[in-house]
Amino acid sequence: MLGKQAFFRHSVFPQAGGMRSTRQNVVCRKGTGLASLWRYLLAGLGLAALLVGVLAVVYLTTPHSAQTVGPDVSRTKATDNGLFVASFAPERGVVRQGELESWLLTLKTKAGASVEGAAITISGGMPQHNHGLPTSPQATDYLGDGRYRIEGVKFTMSGWWQLHFAISATAGSDTVLFNVVL
Amino acid sequence: MRRLFCFLAMMAVILAGCGKPDFSDAEKKTIASLALNTLPSLKPDTTNRFADVPAAAALGSTLFFDVGMSREGTVSCSTCHKIDRQFQDDLPQAVGVGHTNRRTMPLAGVARDPWFFWDGRRDSLWAQALTPLENPLEQAGNRAAYAHYIKARFGERYERIFGPLPDFSGIPLNASPQGNDAEKAAWNAMSDAQRDAINRVFANIGKAIAAFERSIEPAQTRFDRFALDLVTGAEPKGDAVFSREEILGLKLFLGKANCVTCHNGPRFTDNGFHNTGVPPVPDLPPDRGRVDAVRQVEADPFNCFGAYRDGDAGACGELRFMVKSEPELVRAYKTPSLRGAAGRPPYMHAGQFSSLDEVVAHYAKAAPSVEGTSEIHPLELSDRERAALVAFLKTLSD
Numbered sequence: 001m002l003g004k005q006a007f008f009r010h011s012v013f014p015q016a017g018g019m020r021s022t023r024q025n026v027v028c029r030k031g032t033g034l035a036s037l038w039r040y041l042l043a044g045l046g047l048a049a050l051l052v053g054v055l056a057v058v059y060l061t062t063p064h065s066a067q068t069v070g071p072d073v074s075r076t077k078a079t080d081n082g083l084f085v086a087s088f089a090p091e092r093g094v095v096r097q098g099e100l101e102s103w104l105l106t107l108k109t110k111a112g113a114s115v116e117g118a119a120i121t122i123s124g125g126m127p128q129h130n131h132g133l134p135t136s137p138q139a140t141d142y143l144g145d146g147r148y149r150i151e152g153v154k155f156t157m158s159g160w161w162q163l164h165f166a167i168s169a170t171a172g173s174d175t176v177l178f179n180v181v182l
Numbered sequence: 183m184r185r186l187f188c189f190l191a192m193m194a195v196i197l198a199g200c201g202k203p204d205f206s207d208a209e210k211k212t213i214a215s216l217a218l219n220t221l222p223s224l225k226p227d228t229t230n231r232f233a234d235v236p237a238a239a240a241l242g243s244t245l246f247f248d249v250g251m252s253r254e255g256t257v258s259c260s261t262c263h264k265i266d267r268q269f270q271d272d273l274p275q276a277v278g279v280g281h282t283n284r285r286t287m288p289l290a291g292v293a294r295d296p297w298f299f300w301d302g303r304r305d306s307l308w309a310q311a312l313t314p315l316e317n318p319l320e321q322a323g324n325r326a327a328y329a330h331y332i333k334a335r336f337g338e339r340y341e342r343i344f345g346p347l348p349d350f351s352g353i354p355l356n357a358s359p360q361g362n363d364a365e366k367a368a369w370n371a372m373s374d375a376q377r378d379a380i381n382r383v384f385a386n387i388g389k390a391i392a393a394f395e396r397s398i399e400p401a402q403t404r405f406d407r408f409a410l411d412l413v414t415g416a417e418p419k420g421d422a423v424f425s426r427e428e429i430l431g432l433k434l435f436l437g438k439a440n441c442v443t444c445h446n447g448p449r450f451t452d453n454g455f456h457n458t459g460v461p462p463v464p465d466l467p468p469d470r471g472r473v474d475a476v477r478q479v480e481a482d483p484f485n486c487f488g489a490y491r492d493g494d495a496g497a498c499g500e501l502r503f504m505v506k507s508e509p510e511l512v513r514a515y516k517t518p519s520l521r522g523a524a525g526r527p528p529y530m531h532a533g534q535f536s537s538l539d540e541v542v543a544h545y546a547k548a549a550p551s552v553e554g555t556s557e558i559h560p561l562e563l564s565d566r567e568r569a570a571l572v573a574f575l576k577t578l579s580d
Contacts, residue, residue, distance in 0.1 A: 098447055100499040129443065130557045131510045134454045135503040152503025156452035157443050158212075 071160055071179040079174035084108065084115055084167060088178045091149065097158065097182055100135065103150045104143070105165060114146030118169040122150060124162045137163075158182040205433075210412060212436050217409035218402050221448040224293055228493030229486055230308050230389045233396060237343050241336060242394030245387060250331060251315065253279060253322035259314070259391065262286040268522050269398060274533020275466070280319035283466045285533045288526060291449050291519060293396040296500045300515045300531040301475035302455060305501050306491075307395055308388035309484040315387070316360045324358035324365050325384040332383060344386045348379035381483065385490035400449065400521045405432075405577040421580065431574025434567055439545070441571075444517045450578070455514035459549050459556030463532045470553065471531075473511035476504065512554030524572075524579040538572045 076087040087106040095101070107115035120139040125132035134156045141149040155161055161180040167173065205213065214220065232238035245251055246259040262276045263269040269289035271277075276286040284300055292298075298310035314320035315328060332340050333347050341347055353376055357368035369377065407422035418424070424432070435441045444452050455472040462469060479501065484490050486498035495502075505511065515531045529535040535544060546568065548560040563571075 098453065100503065130555060131456065132505070132508050134452075134505065135500075136505050137503060152499060154503075156454045157446055159443065 070181055071162075073179050073181050075178070077176060077178075078110075079167065079176040081172075081174045082110070083172050083174035084169075084176070085110060085112075086165065086167070086176045086178075088150075088163065088165075090153075095155065095180070095182065097155055099154065100151075101153050103137075103153050105139070105148045105150050107146045107148065107167065107169070109171060114144075115167075115169050115171065116142070116146070118148065118167050120148055120150075120168075121166045123164045123166075126157075126159055126161055128160055129157075133161075133163075155180065155182055205412065209433070209436055212442060213409050213432070214413045215446070216405070216442070216448060216450065217413070218400060218406040218448050219410060221291075221400070224396060224399075227293070227307070227392070227396075228497045229306050229491045230392055231492040232343060232386070232389045233308075233393050235343060235393060237339070238390045239393035239397060241339050241343060242390035242392065244336070244339075245391055246394055250335065251321060251323065251328065253324075253327075257321050259311070259321075262314075262320075263289055268526055270526055272526065272528075274463075274528045276320070278314065278317070278320035279322040282317075282319045283463075283469060284531055285528070287518070288522060289395060289398045290400040290521060292398060293392070294449065296453050297455075297479075297516065299475070301472050302516060303475035303478040304482060305479050305485050305498075306392070308385065308392035309482060311388040311391040311395070312384060312484055315384075316358055318362075324356050324361040325380050326354055326357035326365075326368070328387060329353070329380050329383040330355060332387065340383075340386070343390070347383065348376075352376065353380065378489070381490060385484055388484065400519070403521065403578050404580040405574075408577065424577065425573070427570045427573045428577055430567070431570035431572070432577075434563075434571050435574055438567075439561060439563065439571060441545075445520050450520035451517045453517065455511065455516055456557050457510060457512060457514045457551050457554045458545070458558050459551040460513075460515070460530045460534055460544070461549070462552055463534060466532060469532070470512055472514040473554075476506050476511065479504070480506075509554060510557070513551050514554070520575060520578050522579050524576040538575055539568065542568045542571050 075089050076085065078085055085108045087104075089104055089106075091102040091104050105120065107118055109115060118139075122137045122139070123132065133154075135152045135154045137150050137152040139148045140151040143149055153163075159182060161182065163178045163180065165176050165178075167175065227233040246263075247265075249255055249258045249261070251258055257278045260269075261278060262271045263286060264271055270286045273286065275284060276282045287300065293307055295307070296302075296305070298304040298307065299313075304310040304313060315323050316325065329347075330350065330353070333350060337347060353372070354368040356365050357372060357380070358365045359369050361369070372380075404421050404424075407420075408418055408424050410416075411418040411422050435445075444454065444456060446452055457471070479485055482488070486501045487495065491497070523529070524538060527536055527538070529538070529541050535541045542563070545558060546561045546563045548556060548558045550556055
């Protein structure tokens, strides 16, 4: 904004007649007051150009993400009623978009004991896209130490995914939501 | 005054320089992920042990183009999947023996799909290939007749690949659980062993055609040359140089227009099913998309859980973890690849839109779905932006 004002103040000021006399001064007698006006004009233009350049650099290097604050993507958290501590991580360590993958859900009590024999149901989707998961992941195996294999997880697009687990064990039932951002 | 002109000219040069392709790191990463060079090599299909057997692919190729593979000897796979037209037919709905209710899908990269047809009613390429053979509107044949035909025309070739053909004594000339009343009655009169023998020959026909179709892969386009240069930092040359309009289109594709959300990866598809509010075609039978296909793929004896799969059930993850009953399956259709799309109107599952301009207009308007809920949201796109998106899509065809 400031750059534009500066530009107009300097460029609009010398009117048609003024311009003519400026040219005469430039040609005939350098260093007069009107010639310095010409310098102001150039300086103003230069400053405006500089500002446009700086703004362009700032605009072009700023990440163009609409979402400045992302959802909580922690892989370990207490379940909603605090009954368990749940961890959710891809079994092979990396997430590959578009592939059926196995993840591990690890369930511990607050005291750190493994939760065994839990019944787990999974739902989820993409809150910004009005759709659920492209697959129906299931807990297919108990691997010991509170670790459950969740098979059939597939993220078909980049963005914000949610996986919701309903957990039922001898200690009681609880739920937990994990966000996965690709 | 001359100095002023000089200065303005310099400014113009500087500002013109700003119009060169300038993508954020995130955009560059996405562009790289769309380029064809990131397409992994084709995985083996363990459910079809003949998938990479050259003799099977050769027989499959013969069968693909053979009009003998139909009730009246008039229609082959290639009738609709035309080799010189990206293996599609340019029609809003395919015409085989009769007029179908769906657009023919192109075949480039088809072997990479987890689901087949617009609604995913088959779960393997070989199971897919069997379906038009018995559809009364497509090739309109029946599996007993196909088995007899294979024995008569290609018996020796078949046996060299798949082993001995079964004993055909007592096998009716026409019989199928999918056929007309007479064919169904004939099928039901056969013994279990006879039905299994015919099903096995039929499945092998599909496996041979699938082996051939695995060779149909997408070709490099202008976009891929542009993307490769952008990512490697090389100076684009020749047709790898994008116009300002194409760059704007690409930026919209990745950003404001959200196309890349579903059209992602080197094939420009998430292989998923979505309701995007595409209107039904008047006078066609009711079409509810994915929601009705779930029962069909579950009931298909040639699905991954069936007796005709090779290898172990570990390959059946897609079927095992399939979404079966969510409301979003209503009028959900497969995300098609956009590679080559500019060269094959009309668009959508029943050829609803005759040009890419109409497609872009549909996604900008985002009208609600006649049934179920559309996943897309209205979008403010200027005429210039719409034209830019279309210009970019054309770079996926050149």
